[in-house]
Amino acid sequence: MEDTSKTLERYQRCCYNSQATNxxxxxxxxxxxxxxxxxAKFESLQRSHRHLLGEDLGxxxxxxxxxxxxxxxxxxxQARQRKTQMMLDQMEELRKKERQLxxxxxxxxxxxxxxxxxxxxxxxxxxxxxxxxxNSFQIHPSHSIAMxxxxxxxxxxxxxxxxxxxxxxxxxxxxxxxxxxxxL
Numbered sequence: 001m002e003d004t005s006k007t008l009e010r011y012q013r014c015c016y017n018s019q020a021t022n023x024x025x026x027x028x029x030x031x032x033x034x035x036x037x038x039x040a041k042f043e044s045l046q047r048s049h050r051h052l053l054g055e056d057l058g059x060x061x062x063x064x065x066x067x068x069x070x071x072x073x074x075x076x077x078q079a080r081q082r083k084t085q086m087m088l089d090q091m092e093e094l095r096k097k098e099r100q101l102x103x104x105x106x107x108x109x110x111x112x113x114x115x116x117x118x119x120x121x122x123x124x125x126x127x128x129x130x131x132x133x134x135n136s137f138q139i140h141p142s143h144s145i146a147m148x149x150x151x152x153x154x155x156x157x158x159x160x161x162x163x164x165x166x167x168x169x170x171x172x173x174x175x176x177x178x179x180x181x182x183x184l
Contacts, residue, residue: 050056051068060068 052072
């Protein structure tokens, strides 16, 4: 009997070991198939990427080229739509900021009027609410004086004036408003 039990025991070990080996073999085969599928997918994606970049287009037939063109047009449309949406969002933010700044400006005007300051004095220097609609800019008085002192351009023959003579004429200026003080 002992021989029989040993034989049965060996039989069970072999059966269970072969089942375990079969399970390991099946799992290994499954992983191998998974790796093969992923490798094929990777190569397909690389090929598709090259096609989208305009490379390796020679072996493609007309139908594949048309499909590639549709993909590119679709991607371009999505990119344009996204960019447009971002610009619209940015414009809305800027409008909101403009409204806030307008409100702050109104509050500051009211505060200035309440403090007794003259709003008209500041409007001349900073512009009115209209925002330079008449396209005229006021020159500050100190700037207009400086502009009168600037020399005018004379093209042609001019008589040489020595620096000593220029010094005496600089204070007075010559008859054509040409100031020689800057020549020194």
